[in-house]
Amino acid sequence: MIRKALAAMALLSASAVAAQAADPYLWLESVDSPRAMAWVNARNTYSTGILEADPNYAANYAAALAIGGAKDRIPTPAFVHGAVFNFWQDEEHLRGIWRTTTLDDYRSATPNWRTVLDIDALGKAEGKSWVWHGATCLDPSSAAA
Numbered sequence: 001m002i003r004k005a006l007a008a009m010a011l012l013s014a015s016a017v018a019a020q021a022a023d024p025y026l027w028l029e030s031v032d033s034p035r036a037m038a039w040v041n042a043r044n045t046y047s048t049g050i051l052e053a054d055p056n057y058a059a060n061y062a063a064a065l066a067i068g069g070a071k072d073r074i075p076t077p078a079f080v081h082g083a084v085f086n087f088w089q090d091e092e093h094l095r096g097i098w099r100t101t102t103l104d105d106y107r108s109a110t111p112n113w114r115t116v117l118d119i120d121a122l123g124k125a126e127g128k129s130w131v132w133h134g135a136t137c138l139d140p141s142s143a144a145a
Helices: 002-022 034-053 057-068 119-126
Strands: 078-080 083-088 097-102 114-118
Touching: 034 057, 097 119, 114 119
Parallel strands: none
Antiparallel strands: 078 083, 083 097, 097 114
């Protein structure tokens, strides 16, 4: 039984090595390499050219920007320990803000949001181009005493 398991592991390992050797794009996994970035930039230029050549591109782009920046969007709630959180992007917050309010206030026509994290301000202060990837909150009951 153990010999069969070891043999299977060896076979899988050998096939993984062979697959890597056969992958002509393995070098793209070095995302900071000049070669990989040159390839990405070339593909972006090619794709952008095709998109912008479409006669509907300008109108579709403007419509998408208007929808994405509309002030009357419904803020998607995330409920965390009785509070309502929301990630919001608009013309003033291109990178976005993570904000919170109470459930009762969220139910009102004009919630009073409190900014928890301003991604644009953080990027400006640190000289970085931050991107929001979400928040994970620790359950207080699971925290060590």
